[in-house]
Amino acid sequence: MTTESSTTSVWPDPGGLLQPRERSRVGELIVKARSRQVTIGSSQATYRWDLSRLDRVVSFHAPDMILTVETGLTLNAVKDIVEAEKLWLPLDTPGGGDLSLAEYLAGDDSLSWLSHRYGSARDWIVGLTALDDQGREVTSGARVVRNASGYQLAPLYIGARDGLGPMVEVSFRLLPLPVPATIVSLKADNPDQLVVIWQQSCRISHPSGRGEPWEALRLEFVNGRWRLDGMTRFPPEDVATWKGTADVDSNETIVVAKIPAREGQEKALKSDIQIQVLPTQIPELLTSLHSLDVELTCYPAAGIIRIGRLNEIQERSPLESLLAAVAEKGGRIRPMTEDLPVKLPAPESLSADIVLSKRVKQILDPDGIFGPLPVEQW
Amino acid sequence: MPIPPSLIKKLRRIVGRKQVETGPAELLVYESDGLRLHTARPGCVVYPASTDEVSQLVKVCCQAGVPFVARGAGTGLSGGAICDGGVIIQLSRMNRVLAVHPDDRYAVVQPGVTNEYLNLQTRGHGLEFAPDPSSGVSCTIGGNVAEDAGGPHTLKYGVTHNHVLGQTVVFPDGETATLGGPFPVSTGPSFSTFLIGTEGTIAITTEIIVRLVPVAPAVVTMLAIYSKVADATDAVSGILTAGVLPAALEMIDHLCIQAVEAHLKAGFPTDAAAVLIIELDGEETLMKREAEIVARVCRGQGTAAFYTAETDEERLRLWQGRKHAAGALGKITQAFYTNDGVVPRSRLTDIFQAIYRIGDKYGLRIGNMCHAGDGVIHPQILFDSDDPQGPGRAMDCSRDILLACLEMGGSITGEHGVGVEKRGYIDQMYSAVDLAHMIRLRDGFNPGGCLNPGKIFPNNAKDGETGSAASIPPGAGE
Structure with missing residues (x-):
């Protein structure tokens, strides 16, 4: 109701x-x-x-490349607004962008294939207005690209699941809408070939052997097939050479998209669990997960693997063992939904980030008017 | 009030006798940071070598009720690292790059490492730490974290908080915490990111995990010369609205050009009203296309001349001219005061008109250099240090410029922080409720107020008591 x-x-x-x-x-x-x-x-x-009715554009002057909106707007609505002015907000969500900003930011489900280069929502917010425990609006930041005045509250509120108070207004810095990108899409029977392409391509553009050809990159295993989707500003003829001798199906592959950020993201898998490791740990982990036949989305350079459709897995103990091993090596495992069908490894102790977030909660909401912090979901 | 001898004894026991300075001559260096107009003599300076020593130091200071401040290279420009009668915790001995992990693109450093030294350790791997303050040769990563430092290339790459993955910190009660981690991205609330830019008022950073980004495979640096400042500022908007995001987009006006050419001979024409330095980086084919767009926009905006640096040497000379413009002013003035404000990009033309008008009002010459692409301005207000009213007039002039920034929808600081310099203006930017919320956080983690007191917020402001922090009235600096 x-x-x-x-x-x-x-x-x-x-x-x-x-x-x-x-x-x-x-x-x-x-x-x-x-x-x-x-x-x-x-x-x-x-x-x-449910703040979806707070959907005003508070201020938007395209030449300033700053957009201030109420948080009832959806991420897709925001993208429509800025793209009409040839600007770009390089954020995406596996959920497809129909969440209100309030939900999107409270849950901080902002990792996507763009995180490879553009980070998460935290990197694009320059101003935030939330409500305090007395019902008063509090603002930090400003409607400018750079600002070093006062404390920036956004890093505390984003992802706090409304536990510090509702966010009602947010200012984003924007980028010029980039030139059309090359979208690469490759398929393979196992992750190894795709990982090789990822690793080889990252050694192409710089004499020292390093470079950053990808603006967005995703590996996924869905419907029994491995797939690499990437976005790059390198010309298509260059990209064609990156495959090298890898055994991949590239018939449908290289296209030039008009609005690159939207391509493919909606198709991403709904996740049950997020695993966070170092990028160098990704190849081995993908190989292990391949043997378990679980559906997944991976943002390799961001060190993120998201596993979905856990309900369809018959034998769960191998996955639970793998997750335990990941945690043992310092990886982080975060549930993305409630009532998970697999048992997650219990952390030895709460991380300092969580302990301090609880302290922030005691300071800003001592009476708990915004409910308990659901820290176990971080 | 002098520091009690019993505390000095305890400090020496923690770090060793030689690592505590109390002599007036030694303390003189620590009376100010890069902003010389605000001075305060500390009671002593201590040089810890580890997180554990910092923890012990702050604990005994807190117990004694003596204020303390962490300090890096002292290149800050808002008086953030001064401590009247208290203890300066000088982090220069904590200057090691602890690890570089090129494959996972991060490094672990102590706070006393300079930007330049870090990049010397990482560039061999084709990687670098992106924030590049003009003082990068000497400023420290710890200071970058305290101020959320930027620099010319943050237009494309972002500021310090976009490039710090985690940190170890010491709270005023001596408690330590390791926040974040080496992972390239993270979700959920981030106390580590929150701390960046809090100017050392909540915790002291003793170890930092920084993100490393690939050195750009190709770079093009261009110089556009203008006979009118307004044409240059209009070109800034033109470049960005044409869909190009340069790595850097900087502007220097006539007075600074004259100083630079007198000192460095960077190749700026001395009769120009302003020059733009535009740098593109990235993939070569794309960059060529963007360079053509930039040239077209600049020419369409009335540039008197437009050059592209042909060699690395030429490119470096242009950057020397930009990065050392403030230092070069010493050739043409006894003293100057560096302002740091921000306006929305589209108001650059307006703010420059306002700056020249305000300079005329006070009878002061103002040279300008700015991170034009970000809307960050750094007017350099020249004054006569022999005139007893000179510094005060310069500060009043600076205040008027900052208020003009606020009127245009900007901010009182883009990258130098509030410190003591601008604490009187912060209530012009935020409401009493906003400030009370921030102060609740500060007091929650720094309850005794011993850590870096008197910074950012109006003097002695406590939760709910910020209302009286009116802006400094005209003439107060005189």
């Missing part, structure tokens, strides 16, 4: 969504929640936010 809170004082049943129509209502709801002694925010709070 949901409620439109600007026209009614009726609250939904516990577990329901609050859908404020205006910014001012967000603060009022926090104040009212205090008096009712209920919590709003994280998944474990009495109520959760």
Whole structure:
């Protein structure tokens, strides 16, 4: 059950969504929640936010290459707005971009094939407005590309799953829309050939043997086939040589996309688990996962592997053993959904980041009005 | 108030007798950072060699209620590393590159490592640390972290917080924490990223994991010369809106050009009103296409002349001219004051008009160099140091420029930080509620206020007590 809170004082049943129509209502709801002694925010709070009705473009002057919007807009809507002005926000999400920014940022599901070069949402936010535990708007950052004034709150709030307060406005720095890119798509029966192509291509462009030809890169194993999708500014004729003698099917491969960031991302697998390791650990891990026949998406240079469709796996103990081995070697494993069908290795102790985030929570929300921090999901 | 002898004794016990300085001559060096107009004499300086020593030092300082500040090379320009009567924790002995992992593209460094030294260790692998402050020869990675430093090439590559993967920090109570890790990207809240740019007011960084990026395979550096400043600033917008993202897009105006040519002979024409240095890097074919676009935009914007550096030597000379422009001003003035503001890119023309107008108002000459592509301005306000009112007038002039930046939707600092210099203006930028929220965080981790007191926020501001921090009234600096 949901409620439109600007026209009614009726609250939904516990577990329901609050859908404020205006910014001012967000603060009022926090104040009212205090008096009712209920919590709003994280998944474990009495109520959760649905800020999709806060969908205004607050300011956008294309020559400044800064966009400030309310967080009810979807990532795709933001991309439409900026691309119309020949600008680009190099963020994507495996979810396809239909999440509101509020959900997208609260969950920080911002890793994608673009993370290879462009990082995550944290790298593109220059200003943030959230609500504090008294229902007041607090802002940090500014609507300029560079700013070193005061504390930047975005790194604390992004990914905190609304546990520090709802984010209602965000400013992004943007890039010029790049020239059309070369999109590469190769298929193979096993990951080894694709890994070789990835590694060889990264040695091409610099005399010292290093370079960065890829702007985006993804390896995936879906429907019984391995596939490499990449985006590069190198000309198609150069890219054709990268295959070398690798045994890959390249019939459909090299195309030039008009808006490169959108290509292919929607097709990405919905993930259950995210594994984070060093890039040099990726090849061995892919080989191990290949033997387990699990569907996965990998952003190799970012050191990320996301595994999906775990419900379809018959024999789970080999995967659990592999995950335990990854954790043993310092890799990080993060659940992406609730009620996972596999058992994740228990961390020996909470990481310092989580301990300190809990301390931040105590400082900024001592009464827990935004619900407990769901730290186990980080 | 002098530091109690009992504390000096404890400090010596931790780091060794020779690693604690108390003599007035030695302390003189630490009275200011690169911003000489704000001075404060510390009570002593200590030189730790490890995280553990830093932890022990801060613990005893806190117990004694004595303020302390971490300091790198002292090249900061906002008075962030001064400490009136307290303890300077000088991190220059912690200057080792602990590891370079070229295959995973990261390095682990101590905070006293300079940008240049780090890059010397990594360029052989075809990799580098992207932030490149103009003081990169001497400034330290620890200082980069404290100020979220940038530099000319951050237009394309981002600032320090985009290139730090993790860090080890010491909190004021001596507690240490290792944050983040060597992974290329991360999700979820990041306390490590939050700390970057907090100007050493929450914790002291004692080890840093930095991201390394590939050295660009090819670079083109161009010089566009203008007889009107407005044409140069308009060209900046023109280049970016044409779809080109240069690695760097810098501007120097007439007065700085004259200083540079008097000192360095970088090849800037002394009759130009302004020059743009435009650098592209990346894949060669693409870069050629972008260079043609840049040339077309610059010519369409009324450039008097347009050159492309033909050799590495020419390229380096242009960059020397840009990076040492501030130093070159010493050839034409006794003293100058470096301002650091930001405007939205489209307001560059407006802010330069305002800067010249404000300079006229105070009867002061102002030379400009700026990271034009980012909208970051660094007016250099020349003043007469023999005139008792000279420094005050320069500070008033600087304040007016910063307020003009704010009126245009900008910020009071792009990369030098707030420090003590701009703490009086920060309430012009943020509301009392915004500042109270930040101060809650500071006080939550720095409850006794011993770590780097009096920085960023109005003096003695506590949670909920920020309202009285009005901007410094005209003439206050005189």
